[in-house]
Amino acid sequence: MKITDVSRCTMEVIEVEEFLRNPPPGFTVEAGYRFVKSDPENCCVFIDDFELSRGGKVVFQHSQGKKITVRNLGDYTRFRKSLTSKKIYILVSACESKPSSTDGKAPKNIKVLQQYVVSIDGRNPLIKWEIERGLDRTISSVAGESYRVDIDLCDALRGWAGDSFCLLGNREKVTPVWKDTCFTLKYYSDALFDFPHWLGFSKRHFKISNHGR
Numbered sequence: 001m002k003i004t005d006v007s008r009c010t011m012e013v014i015e016v017e018e019f020l021r022n023p024p025p026g027f028t029v030e031a032g033y034r035f036v037k038s039d040p041e042n043c044c045v046f047i048d049d050f051e052l053s054r055g056g057k058v059v060f061q062h063s064q065g066k067k068i069t070v071r072n073l074g075d076y077t078r079f080r081k082s083l084t085s086k087k088i089y090i091l092v093s094a095c096e097s098k099p100s101s102t103d104g105k106a107p108k109n110i111k112v113l114q115q116y117v118v119s120i121d122g123r124n125p126l127i128k129w130e131i132e133r134g135l136d137r138t139i140s141s142v143a144g145e146s147y148r149v150d151i152d153l154c155d156a157l158r159g160w161a162g163d164s165f166c167l168l169g170n171r172e173k174v175t176p177v178w179k180d181t182c183f184t185l186k187y188y189s190d191a192l193f194d195f196p197h198w199l200g201f202s203k204r205h206f207k208i209s210n211h212g213r
Helices: 016-021 073-083 125-142 154-161
Strands: 002-004 011-015 027-030 035-038 043-046 057-060 067-070 087-095 112-121 147-152 177-179 182-187 203-207
Touching: 011 016, 011 154, 016 027, 016 112, 067 073, 073 125, 112 154, 125 147, 125 203, 154 177, 154 203
Parallel strands: 035 057, 043 087, 067 182, 147 203
Antiparallel strands: 002 011, 011 112, 027 035, 087 112, 087 177, 147 182
């Protein structure tokens, strides 16, 4: 199942098996769905190695993983430019339970119903603005020390799915709980005494919205 937000083409949601059978432009799949190559000039992939529900490990060759570490301003600048000039891909899970909190996120150790590859277009002016604003606010709030910031697509997914989402192979409509919706930037400064970071005070978080809905 591939669903595209056609009104502004900001987000695509593709069931993972469909992604492997029919990869989108910029991707090729080899070795019986086990090895995925992407075009690093046009794609930012933040997907860790994972196991399919039917068995077998899937590896994305040019993926940076879901946690990206930068250690200087040059690396940060290149990372930021990549986010706002390419399509961004992450792997998320639709889960069956309702969240115990009000933030819409899944608690740990709940059943995963389906996995999806989600793509947003960082070149889209509204998406680009949200990314740049979130990163700017993070930098201005940490005063030069090390930090980590989670970039979250949970709101975009909830807006896209709404209250009547039908899982593949399931005729019943559900309101899914989304898991693994973030990728994380970790910036390590060369500050000699980085107490706020050591004490866990330099964690930040911002969300990307689905502007096409």
